Amino acid sequence: MTNGHRIVVLGAGYTGMFAAIRLARRTRGTGASVTLLNPSGRFVERLRMHQIAAGQELAHHRIPDLVAGTGVTFVQGTATAIDPDDRSVTVDGARSLGYDTLVYALGSATDTGQVPGxxxxxxxxxxxxxxxxxxxxxxxxxxxxxxxxxxxxxxxxxxxxxxxxxxxxxxxxxxxxxxxxxxxxxxxxxxxxxxxxxxxxxxxxxxxxxxxxxxxxxxxxxxxxxxxxxxxxTAGTKVSPLAADAGIATDDRGLILTDATLRSVSHPRIHAVGDAAAVRMDFGPLHGSCQSGLPTAQYTADTIARIVRGRSVKPFRFGYFHQPVSLGRKDAVIQFTRADFTPVRLRLTGRGAVLYKELVSGSPLMTYRSSKRLNVTTLVSRRGRAVRRPAA
The missing domain is CATH 3.50.50.60 (FAD/NAD(P)-binding domain)
Incomplete structure (x- = not known):
């Protein structure tokens, strides 16, 4: 790869934000640029939306503040089309944003179209x-x-x-x-x-x-x-039709079909992460969650950085390790799991589970801030055993 490599990240949710910040750090000194595109300037904490629904006030996190000092260029706008042949993204139906590598992190939304009313x-x-x-x-x-x-x-x-x-x-x-x-x-x-x-x-x-x-x-x-x-x-989710409309290979739900390195099987310059990607492990497909999404973002950032530097890459590996559920502000239950998401006997309840869940809900923001200075590593899995994956 030559200097001046243009990397565009679509979506500034949990996975897109992490991918952009980590990419900027991992490609530093290569001449590559990282642009993050999102319709809103506010970072939405999806893990805490039920708290807002119950009347609680949450901190307002601005995307420009979260990426400040990272080298990431934030563009506020909506991706309305992708041209994989021209390698460009149309923003708000007008301007064009060119890329050499695209990270598709548009996530998912609640499906409100399946049931009348x-x-x-x-x-x-x-x-x-x-x-x-x-x-x-x-x-x-x-x-x-x-x-x-x-x-x-x-x-x-x-x-x-x-x-x-x-x-x-x-x-x-x-x-x-x-x-x-x-x-x-x-x-x-x-x-x-x-x-x-x-x-x-x-x-x-x-x-x-x-x-x-x-x-x-x-x-x-x-x-x-x-x-x-x-x-x-809260029943059911859907994804943006943007990828399917662009002719990118997707499954029947519109998720981008990926290879073992989370690249599009039809357009390898496009990498898909989080809820927008159809990712399959040995035990089956990953389901959309922050627990699996952040590792896909970490892996993709490291993979693109290695490609930009002309290095080889290894397949993505991941395994689940818990199911955390808050039960109001004063109670929670944490079910620990095998890598394939099946439950084990170990569980955590009560006050300890509340503290654990609060750490889980706050960890993405801590990860972003730490990633400005360090190569923060999320938990992934090899051969079904959760381990710390060293930075590439």
Whole structure:
């Protein structure tokens, strides 16, 4: 590779931010440039969105401040098209941003298009402003002794429901899920989680699908109508159609198909990380999470740096090690896992779990700040055993 190599990172979420900062450090002295493109100048802490939904005020982190002193050039704008042949990204439908290497880190959003009425009548946790409006609405509902429905019993739904029930004592919270909440956990951790749901007075509607969201109600597939003065939708995710529209090879969900080095199988100058990438390990596909996303960003930054310097690269390896779930501000449960995400007997609950979860939620920002000076390494896996992967 020659000097002047242009690296563009699309998306400044958890993975895009880490990839950009680490790339700038790892390519220092090569003449390469790193540009980070994002629609908003605010860094959104997706791991804490349920706290905003419950009425808590979080720190406002500006992207220019987070990348200050790193050498990363921040461009505020929306990527509206990619031309892989011309190696350019169209920004806001007008200007063009050229690249030699592209890091696709656009992440995912809540899928509001699969069930009628969700788009019109439900809130999501994709945006701090929307979460803030939901918080304002639930404050009104709680004061009137009303009811809120959280649709989706995954970890996001569980955290949102427990946060709401704890923060709004006058609120009746119903959690609707097609599966048992905590089904991915071991029996001990799952039992602890259900005791917390009971303690907080959360009503469970499990094994049932939502057929429609109405104004003031949720209709279930079995025909029942649940009163819902406010509905929070956390079920299912979708990704941007940008990659598929550009002719980049994607799976049926729109995730970029990657090789063993997280490069696009159709356009190897494009690297995909986090929720936007279809990454497969020996044990199966990775699911979208910060736990797996940050290692893909770290690996990709190191891989691109090695390519720029003309060095060889090794395949990506990763293994899970925990399932952390907050249960309000005063309780949590941590299920430790094997590399393939199956639970082991070890778990952490109560105050210790709260401190652990708070560390997990805050660690990405600590990683960004430390990465300005050091080659911070996230936990990855080799042959199914979690180890510290040394910097390349």
């Amino acid at each position: 969700v788009e019109a009548h439900a809130f999501t946790l994709d945006d701090p402003e929307v979460a803030g409006r939901f918080a304002a609405r639930t404050a009104e509902v709680a004061a009137a002794g009303g009811e809120v429905t959280v649709c989706g019993g995954g970890l996001t739904g569980i955290e949102a429901a427990t946060e709401l029930a704890e923060a709004r004592p006058g609120l009746r919270v119903t959690l609707v899920s097609t599966e048992e909440p905590g089904s991915m956990m071991g029996p001990g951790a799952r039992a602890y989680l259900h005791r917390a749901l009971n303690r907080l007075g959360i009503v469970l509607e499990t094994g049932v699908r939502v057929a429609r969201v109405l104004s003031g109600a949720v209709e279930l597939a079995d025909g029942r109508i649940l009163r819902s003065d406010a509905c929070l939708w």
